[in-house]
Amino acid sequence: MVSLALIGFGNRAGKYASCLDGMAHIAAIVEPSDERRTYAIATCGFAPARCFSRFEDLLSSDIKVDAVIIASPDKTHYAYARECIRRGWPVLLEKPIASDPAECIELADLSARAGVPVTVCFELRYHPYFIKLKELVGTSGLGRLRSVNWTIDVGLNRMMHSFVRGMWGREKDCGPIALSKLCHDVDLLLWMLPGEPAEWHLKGERKFFRAENAPEGAAPRCLDCPLEKRCKYSAVDLYLRRREWIRNFIPLPGESVDEMLLRILRESDFGRCVFFSDNDVNDTQTITMTYPDGLKASIRMQCVRRNGSRKARFVFEEGEIDAGATAITVLRKDAAPEVYDFSGIVGSPLHAGADREMVREFVESVRTGKSTRSGISGALKSHIICTA
Ligand SMILES: NC(=O)c1ccc[n+]([C@@H]2O[C@H](COP(=O)([O-])OP(=O)(O)OC[C@H]3O[C@@H](n4cnc5c(N)ncnc54)[C@H](O)[C@@H]3O)[C@@H](O)[C@H]2O)c1
Known part of the structure; x- marks a missing residue:
């Protein structure tokens, strides 16, 4: 059986661990947080001697590792992936490959030269909806593709939790x-x-989540804010009252969920006002890609709606493909719309099973040497464009 090491035992790694289904076993984890290591030992049954706080301790151990899943914070990916490639360990690497395009290119080169495969976690390539959309776009019979307009609404709660108060805000x-x-x-x-x-051309700005947009009298922390009860960005409402986005918070020993949430609201960045959060990433962003035949594909990101979604319209010479939040519709001249309904699976766990399929393919590739559908060379271009 394939022996895996997991680096960074947080949200994503926990999901990948739940997808192994007896195909592979977790020989070791590397996780610097004491709370998370305790959690991994207590709830996932990992042997304490195989839970390391530092990567170097795994390297100097005699634990046999066939492959590694890297699901630690973005800035750590490059160094971990480089060392894994050097040691000949195939890697399932969370996106982004690295935040610096030169590092992305270097890792892709190292992987190719050493013949050590790196699969990038672009799990949406394994999602039934996007597999169907790709098939329809490629075989539409609607003539030349003239334009693509793709919109992504991050969703207000995700935006506040991840990209304003959380790990991807700076x-x-x-x-x-x-x-x-x-x-x-x-x-x-x-x-x-x-x-x-x-x-390709990128344009974005931080329009909304800025100190000058804070309402008069707002406090730096939601718990202390006189406006909290009527504020739609309230962290007290999101975490304490609605109990949303709390899955990744871990209680201290003996702490109740309410006590844990109050501690987080009082002490961590998750309790800060969205207008005073030291965030600096854009909250609106467009990316336009122009193909050699003149085709323009534009992606527009916004964060104004409560629920997130992706939608796209592909306009061909003789028809359109409308990729909606839960269904794909092909519109042909003089024909009834063809509808492919995904409402039963969109939003279901593990990206509608895509995470599981990606992990299965990765483990299989480690066993058989077959390549995966999301190898680093194919994933590189997106990183070059997104860091332009
Ligand atoms: N593919 C996707 O759709 C998707 C979705 C969310 C996150 N991600 C990516 O997955 C990665 C993990 O995100 P997450 O949501 O699981 O975050 P997380 O915070 O839940 O997990 C990260 C874990 O890494 C640990 N860690 C911190 N510093 C470390 C270090 N130096 N070495 C090893 N571990 C360290 C943290 O303690 C934490 O347990 C990020 O790179 C993120 O961008 C990908």
């Missing part, structure tokens, strides 16, 4: 939002459309 920690969020969207388009864009 460029120094994670690179620009064009990379940390939109690399999925750019990758999907590059994967679906034939050829490669000849030019």
Whole structure:
């Protein structure tokens, strides 16, 4: 059986661990947080002697590792991936490959030269909806593709939790939002459309989540704010009252959920006012890619709606493909719309099973040497574009 090491045992790694289904076993984890290591030992049954706080301790141990899943914070990916490639360990690497394009290129080169495969976690390539959309775009019979308009609404709660108060709010920690969020969207388009864009253009700004937009009298922390009860950005409402986005918070020993949430609201960045959060990543962003035949594909990100969604319109010479939040519709002249309904699976766990399929393919590739559908060489271009 394939022996895996997991680096960074947080949200994503926990999901990948739940997808192994007996195909592989976790020989070791590397996780610097004491709370998370305790959690991994207590709830996932990992042997304490195999839970390391430092990567170097794994390297100097005699634990046999066949492959590694890297799901630690963005800025750590490059150094971990480089060392894994050097040791001949195939890697399932969370996106982004790295935040610096030169580092992305270096890792892709190292992987190719050493013959050590790196699969980038672009799980949406494994999602039934996007697999169907790619197939329809490639075989539509609607003539030349004239334009693509792709919109992504990050969703207000995700925006506040991840990109304002959370881990992807500051460029120094994670690179620009064009990379940390939109690399999925750019990758999907590059994967679906034939050829490669000849030019790309990025434009974005931090329009809304800025101190000067704070309402008069707002306090730095939601717990102390006189406006909290009627504020739609309230962290007290999001975490304490609605109990949303709390899955990744871990209680201290003996702490109740309410006590944990109050501690987080009082002490961590998750309790800060969205207008005073030291965030600096854009909250609106567009990316336009122009193909050699003149085709323009544009991606527009916004964060104004409560629920997130991706939508796209592909306009061909003789019809359109409308990719909605839960269904894809093909519109042909003189024909009834063809509708492909995904409402039963969109929003279901593990990206509608895509995470599981990606992990399965990765483990299989480690066993058999077959390549995966999301190898680093194919994932590189999105990173070059998103960091431009
Ligand atoms: N593919 C996707 O759709 C997707 C979605 C969310 C996040 N991600 C990416 O996955 C990665 C992990 O994100 P997450 O949401 O699981 O975050 P997380 O904070 O839940 O997990 C990260 C874990 O890494 C640990 N860690 C911190 N510093 C470390 C270090 N130096 N070495 C090893 N571990 C360290 C943290 O303690 C934490 O447990 C990020 O790179 C993120 O961008 C990808």
